Amino acid sequence: MENVIVVNNLTKKFGHFTAVDNISFEVKKGEIFGFLGANGAGKTTVIRMLCGLSRPSAGNATVAGFDIRHQSEKIKANIGYMSQKFSLYEDLKVWENIKLFAGIYGMKKKDIALKTDILLEELGFQDEKQTLVSALPLGWKQKLAFSVAIFHNPKVVFLDEPTGGVDPVVRRQFWELIYKTAEKGITVFVTTHYMDEAEYCDRVSIMVDGRIEALETPKALKEKFASNSIDDIFYQLARNAKRTDD
Amino acid sequence: MKEFLTFTKKEFIHIFRDTWTMMIILVLPLVMMVLFGYAVTTEIGNTNIGVLDYSKDEITKSIINRIQESEYFTLSNSFNSYQEIEPSFKASENSLVIVFGENFSENLLHLKKADIQIIADGSDPNSARTLVSYASNIIGTTLKDLNKAPVSSYEITPELKLLYNPLMKSSYNFVPGVMGFIIILVCAMMTSISIVREKEKGTMELLLASPTKPIIIIVSKVIPYFIIALINIITIFIVSYFIMGVPINGSLFWISTLCILYILVSLSLGILISTVADTQLMALVISAIILLMPSMLLSGMLFDIGSMPLILQGIAQAMPAKWFISAIRKLMIMGVDVRYVWSEFLALIIMLTVIIGISLRTFKKRME
Numbered sequence: 001m002e003n004v005i006v007v008n009n010l011t012k013k014f015g016h017f018t019a020v021d022n023i024s025f026e027v028k029k030g031e032i033f034g035f036l037g038a039n040g041a042g043k044t045t046v047i048r049m050l051c052g053l054s055r056p057s058a059g060n061a062t063v064a065g066f067d068i069r070h071q072s073e074k075i076k077a078n079i080g081y082m083s084q085k086f087s088l089y090e091d092l093k094v095w096e097n098i099k100l101f102a103g104i105y106g107m108k109k110k111d112i113a114l115k116t117d118i119l120l121e122e123l124g125f126q127d128e129k130q131t132l133v134s135a136l137p138l139g140w141k142q143k144l145a146f147s148v149a150i151f152h153n154p155k156v157v158f159l160d161e162p163t164g165g166v167d168p169v170v171r172r173q174f175w176e177l178i179y180k181t182a183e184k185g186i187t188v189f190v191t192t193h194y195m196d197e198a199e200y201c202d203r204v205s206i207m208v209d210g211r212i213e214a215l216e217t218p219k220a221l222k223e224k225f226a227s228n229s230i231d232d233i234f235y236q237l238a239r240n241a242k243r244t245d246d
Numbered sequence: 247m248k249e250f251l252t253f254t255k256k257e258f259i260h261i262f263r264d265t266w267t268m269m270i271i272l273v274l275p276l277v278m279m280v281l282f283g284y285a286v287t288t289e290i291g292n293t294n295i296g297v298l299d300y301s302k303d304e305i306t307k308s309i310i311n312r313i314q315e316s317e318y319f320t321l322s323n324s325f326n327s328y329q330e331i332e333p334s335f336k337a338s339e340n341s342l343v344i345v346f347g348e349n350f351s352e353n354l355l356h357l358k359k360a361d362i363q364i365i366a367d368g369s370d371p372n373s374a375r376t377l378v379s380y381a382s383n384i385i386g387t388t389l390k391d392l393n394k395a396p397v398s399s400y401e402i403t404p405e406l407k408l409l410y411n412p413l414m415k416s417s418y419n420f421v422p423g424v425m426g427f428i429i430i431l432v433c434a435m436m437t438s439i440s441i442v443r444e445k446e447k448g449t450m451e452l453l454l455a456s457p458t459k460p461i462i463i464i465v466s467k468v469i470p471y472f473i474i475a476l477i478n479i480i481t482i483f484i485v486s487y488f489i490m491g492v493p494i495n496g497s498l499f500w501i502s503t504l505c506i507l508y509i510l511v512s513l514s515l516g517i518l519i520s521t522v523a524d525t526q527l528m529a530l531v532i533s534a535i536i537l538l539m540p541s542m543l544l545s546g547m548l549f550d551i552g553s554m555p556l557i558l559q560g561i562a563q564a565m566p567a568k569w570f571i572s573a574i575r576k577l578m579i580m581g582v583d584v585r586y587v588w589s590e591f592l593a594l595i596i597m598l599t600v601i602i603g604i605s606l607r608t609f610k611k612r613m614e
Contacts, residue, residue: 053451076456104252104458105456
């Protein structure tokens with residue numbers, strides 16, 4: 001399997017503070033890669049660098065075959081991104097949001113119209129096409145935001161804590177969407193706080209104080225730490241953390 | 247170009263769907279025009295005046311008649327003694343009292359000197375000064391017309407002649423002021439709030455992670471406010487020219503250039519504020535305290551800059567509104583050639599360059 005993300009000795013410093021400390025890993029095509037870590041461990045900083053939103057202080061990485069230092073624009077055209085905050089335009093209608101972001105990623109009008117109807121049907125949102133996003137329940141918004149992030153068929157989609165504040169039923173549905181996406185060959189790079197979600201990932205990495213302390217399949221991780229819950233393993237690793245918060 | 251239009255259209259939708267934004271950008275300018283035009287007026291009209299006439303001869307009578315006929319004064323009180331005057335001020339029955347001494351005509355004819363006293367309410371010094379000068383003007387012209395003016399005293403009575411604004415219409419003053427204020431409001435405050443809103447809601451992050459160049463994101467966010475500011479300016483011009491009778495004496499080309507330059511300065515201020523502020527509230531507070539209030543108070547719109555304390559005069563120089571208002575007054579009302587406003591143009595151009603420079607640097611730093 002080809003690697004979609006390759007990270008080599010990536011480091012990010014803010015003044016004297018080393019937010020990301022010399023990390024390396026690879027992510028394969030179509031993989032669901034869980035990126036765990038406590039608050040302030042440096043997860044968001046890594047995602048921001050991989051998306052071309054922030055420049056690394058040292059080291060390098062490629063995403064979808066493009067260099068994050070010099071080809072950030074090509075990377076941006078080939079990824080989808082869903083940030084921590086729910087972020088679609090609340091004062092735009094459902095179809096207007098889809099059309100806006102699809103247009104930004106250079107999709108053709110005809111394709112957008114066609115795909116919008118398919119998407120809304122898949123999500124069961126047919127009746128909400130003309131609804132303002134602000135009128136949707138939070139869980140629906142999250143699903144819509146995710147669908148918009150993969151609407152232009154990117155090679156990788158970065159999800160930064162996509163299920164924060166959502167009830168278990170919707171989280172379950174959300175993960176079904178993630179599986180479907182991975183089946184299409186889109187690589188999913190996801191950070192989460194919920195350890196049960198880590199079990200759904202193909203591989204998980206655990207970040208502590210800017211370094212990656214563990215990177216295995218959930219099964220191998222449990223064997224290695226002789227524990228049957230990722231939650232325990234995470235706690236074992238994270239309690240040594242010096243940083244407490246962002 | 248295509249994504250440019252997409253973004254601009256989206257921005258217009260944000261504006262049209264937000265009732266408060268619509269109110270501020272469309273209704274507020276008209277409200278301000280009406281307020282300043284008809285309510286907060288510094289003109290004198292229908293002022294009540296009282297008279298205490300110890301002579302009651304034909305000259306005093308004709309002076310009183312003239313005063314009564316003038317559009318500025320209405321005779322409300324005729325006093326019989328000096329003691330009645332102060333209570334009348336306290337009861338707000340009149341804002342001005344004229345007292346004629348005894349034997350006014352005779353003294354004037356024989357002694358070439360007669361006593362006249364004008365009493366005004368000094369608690370409002372600005373209007374008191376104006377009222378006194380109006381009243382003395384009327385007295386002077388009446389005496390001159392009656393040809394009774396004593397050579398020695400009344401020939402040197404200064405006759406007031408106000409260039410460019412002979413009727414002392416305050417609209418000549420406030421129209422440039424309202425323009426200066428509205429543009430700062432729409433371009434600096436509304437723009438900064440709308441950019442910061444995207445930061446706060448997280449959509450800015452989404453846009454930055456897309457292939458769209460940051461410069462296109464910002465410029466397309468700003469364009470709708472540019473267009474709205476133009477519409478506001480044109481509305482103000484139309485209302486002031488056709489309804490309030492404010493003249494447009496200078497070259498339309500240079501007036502438009504000036505307005506566009508000032509709009510650009512204000513927009514760049516909005517962008518600068520948005521790079522500094524993290525929340526909409528912060529953007530609102532910064533624009534209100536650093537821009538709106540000084541633009542209102544220190545721009546020369548309400549108070550004369552020359553008579554302010556030095557430190558305030560210094561702050562006033564840093565206000566784009568001050569330079570704009572000064573230039574638009576000269577161009578529009580005095581109708582001067584553009585070479586007389588080069589310093590205003592230069593100041594605005596320097597401000598534009600500096601502000602854009604700082605915003606670019608702050609923006610890049612944030613990206614690092």
